Amino acid sequence: xxxxxxxxxxxxxxxxxxxxxxxxxxxxxxxxxxxxxxxxxxxxxxxxxxxxxxxxxxxxxxxxxxxxxxxxxxxxxxxxxxxxxxxxxxxxxxxxxxxxxxxxxxxxxxxxxxxxxxxxxxxxxxxxxxxxxxxxxxxxxxxxxxxxxxxxxxxxxxxxxxxxxxxxxxxxxxxxxxxxxxxxxxxxxxxxxxxxxxxxxxxxxxxxxxxxxxx
Numbered sequence: 001x002x003x004x005x006x007x008x009x010x011x012x013x014x015x016x017x018x019x020x021x022x023x024x025x026x027x028x029x030x031x032x033x034x035x036x037x038x039x040x041x042x043x044x045x046x047x048x049x050x051x052x053x054x055x056x057x058x059x060x061x062x063x064x065x066x067x068x069x070x071x072x073x074x075x076x077x078x079x080x081x082x083x084x085x086x087x088x089x090x091x092x093x094x095x096x097x098x099x100x101x102x103x104x105x106x107x108x109x110x111x112x113x114x115x116x117x118x119x120x121x122x123x124x125x126x127x128x129x130x131x132x133x134x135x136x137x138x139x140x141x142x143x144x145x146x147x148x149x150x151x152x153x154x155x156x157x158x159x160x161x162x163x164x165x166x167x168x169x170x171x172x173x174x175x176x177x178x179x180x181x182x183x184x185x186x187x188x189x190x191x192x193x194x195x196x197x198x199x200x201x202x203x204x205x206x207x208x209x210x211x212x213x214x215x
Contacts, residue, residue, distance in 0.1 A: 003086035004210050005127075006203060007097040010135030011168050012157060013142025014188040019135070019199050020093050026200070027091060032207075035085040038095035040073035043080045049073040054155035061156075067105040067116055074098070075123040083127070091207065097129060099175055099183070104157070107171025108164055113178075128182070131206050133199055134172055135188035139165035142188075 008016045017038075024036040040050040052058065053069050074097070085092050098120050106116035139162060176183050186198050 001083075001086040002089035004091045004207065005082065005086055005094070005129045006092065006206060007094045007099070007129040007132045008135065009096060009099045009103070009132055009172065009183075010188060011137060011139055011142050011165055011172070013145040014135035014137045015145070015192065015195065016135050016188075017095055018192070019196055020095050022196060023200060023203060024093055027203075033088065033090040035081070035090045035092045037077070037081060037092065039077060039097055039100065040070055042077045042082075042094075045080075046073040046077045049076075054157065056156050056159060058156060059159070063105060063109040063111055066109070067101060067111060067119060070101050070105065071119050071123040074101075074120065078124060078127060094129075097132070098124060099132060099134075099172070102175055103168050103171030107174060108167035113171070113174065130182075130210075131202075132179070132183045133202060134176065134183050134185050135195070135199075136169070136172070136185050137188040139169060 008020055010016050020036060024034050027034045039046070040053055041047040049069055049072060053061070053066060053073075082092055082094065098117075101116050101120055102113050105111050106113035143162070143165065176185055184202055186195060186202075188195055190198075
C-alpha cells in the first residue's frame with residue numbers, strides 16, 4: 001500500500017495519546033495527509049465494542065471473550081478506516097493495535113502470545129504496522145499519572161491489580177525481542193518534551209524512507 005501505518009503502544013499512563021495528537025498536528029502543518037485513530041474504536045461499530053470491553057462494570061468478562069471482542073473491533077476498524085486511508089497514501093497514526101492484544105490478553109492474561117496472534121491474523125489478514133513505537137514506563141508511575149489526569153477515562157483495565165500491569169509490561173518487553181525490526185522502545189518516564197522529540201525524530205525517519213506518501 002502507498003500509505004504508512006505507524007502504531008503506538010505502551011502500558012496504562014504512558015502518555016501515548018497526548019504524544020500522538022501533537023505528532024498528528026505537526027505532520028498536518030507540514031501538509032501530510034494524516035489519519036489519527038485508536039483501538040479499540042476509531043469508527044462507530046468499534047467504538048461500541050470499546051464501550052463493552054472497557055466498561056468498569058464488566059468485571060465478569062472472560063479473558064477469551066475480551067480477546068475476541070478486541071479482534072472483532074480491530075477487523076472492522078481496519079476495513080472501514082485504516083486500509084482505505086493507506087490506499088489513499090495517508091499516514092495512519094494508531095493508538096494501540098495488535099501488540100496490545102498480544103501483551104494484555106496473550107501475556108498478562110496468560111492466554112498465550114501465539115494463540116492471540118493466531119486469532120488476530122484472521123482479523124488483520126497479515127496487515128502489520130510499518131513501525132511501532134513502544135512507550136515504556138514503570139506501572140507505578142503510569143498509574144499515578146492516570147490518577148492526576150482527571151480528564152482521562154477510567155476503564156476496566158485501570159482497575160486491575162498492580163501485578164497485572166507488571167505482566168503487561170513484561171509482555172511488551174517480550175514483543176520487543178520478537179519483533180526487533182518493527183518495534184522501537186521509547187523511555188516514557190522522561191519529561192514530556194523529551195519523549196515527544198524522541199518520538200518525532202523516529203517518525204520523521206520513517207517518513208523519509210517512504211516515497212509514496214501524499215502531501
